[in-house]
Amino acid sequence: MIVLLSVLNKAGWLSMVKRTHEMGKAGLSIPAVLKENKLLTPYRFFQAKRDWPQIIGKQIAKYSYIKDIDKNCVIIGVLNSIWMNQLFMYSQEIQKKLNDYIGEEFIHSVRFVRSGKKPAPVVYETLDGEEESDYPSGRIGDVVLSDDYVQTVRQETSHLPERIREKMAALRFAQEKRRLSMEEEGFRHCPRCGRWLARGETVCLFCRLEDRQHKKKLVHDLLIQMPWLSLDQFAHEIGAGRSDRLYIELYNEVRRDCIYKLIERIHYDSDTPEDDLFLALFITRKTPVELTDDHVRNLANRYRKKE
Ligand SMILES: [Zn+2]
Structure with a gap:
């Protein structure tokens, strides 16, 4: 400035x-100026995100939104699995409506992903979202905790009111079992913050x-x-x-x-x-x-x- x-x-x-x-x-x-500078299409796409309910109709927009664009494939986030099939059958129409709105054949295909209200993964996540293969394959319940650890937890929870005591101990045991089983399978911690890393991640x-x-x-x-x-x-x-x-x-x-x-x-x-x-x-x-x-x-x- x-x-x-x-x-x-x-x-x-x-x-x-x-x-x-x-x-x-x-x-x-x-806006011819945007066009000259090759910014018009990205700008129209940005507007399309905002105007989605107008483009597709309020009813459908309630359960879906434009999540992203991957080259010329638009990615539609769908909040409700029942709507996945419905929208899938409607994908030609969606493509056409979007292209009409944008003003050129910008979208070549439509992809749907289940999205939205899904809770954030507790342990870790990758850029592509949660991946099944990143969970420990062994059964966490099969992990055996050492007597020392069990005793320590028992001691540390002994001052709690009886009602909570057992629940807290169970929580600590489960947490430790998960930790052990992930370590067992070669998962590592982020060197900067200590979170679990997904496979292939270094940070x-x-x-x-x-x-x-x-x-x-x-x-x-x-x-x-x-x-x-x-x-x-x-x-x-x-x-x-x-x-x-x-x-x-x-x-x-x-x-x-x-x-x-x-x-x-x-x-x-x-x-x-x-x-x-x-x-x-x-x-x-x-x-x-x-x-x-x-x-x-x-x-x-x-x-x-x-x-
Ligand atoms: Zn980190």
Whole structure:
């Protein structure tokens, strides 16, 4: 932010560059600027998530939602298994409705996953969700606890009221049996937080997400200072290799988040002049000296709600 403002002051960006007249009239329903920058389809998909009940009908939307997109396959989360079959038969229709809404043949297939109210797995989870194969295959009930351990628990629970005592002891025994059987089968702990690791993991999901969140914040802070950075310039600034997939992903994700947030503000007329400038910088990837105030205003007006 500080960098940006100092650039603005130094350059007097209002009068620098000759106007470009290609922006056209305000209020077009298809944002040509997004299209030029290949952001239109992802943006429409983002909107589709929000407008799902409108697209598919309230009744169906009650039990389903757009969970994700994998290349050109849309993943529909279904809350209720009865609806899985129903929706499966309806998948052609869903694909068509989504493509109509998005405005091009963006979705090539539809996949359904049971999702939603499922409780979080207690022991561990992977990025793909819980996996049966990650549970200990032996029967936890068959594990025999050492006399020492049993005695220790008995002692530690002896001060509890009788009603709770037996239950607490049983809970501790079950917990220890699970721990032993997982260790027996080669499960390891996350070196950072101690949670159980899924097979093949070296650091647990939570710690990985924490890392990602931290990096995302760095990327966000940098792009807010210099929204015009191209991917190459960005990689250079942040010291990442050109093939660092996480940083490339975060670069695109942060840009998209920022652009959508700003467009939303403009759409509901709650934007400030700084918001409009930021949007122009993000979308065009021009520096403040290369943009005129007309350019900025015209661009913002494209996203205003039509009266
Ligand atoms: Zn961890």
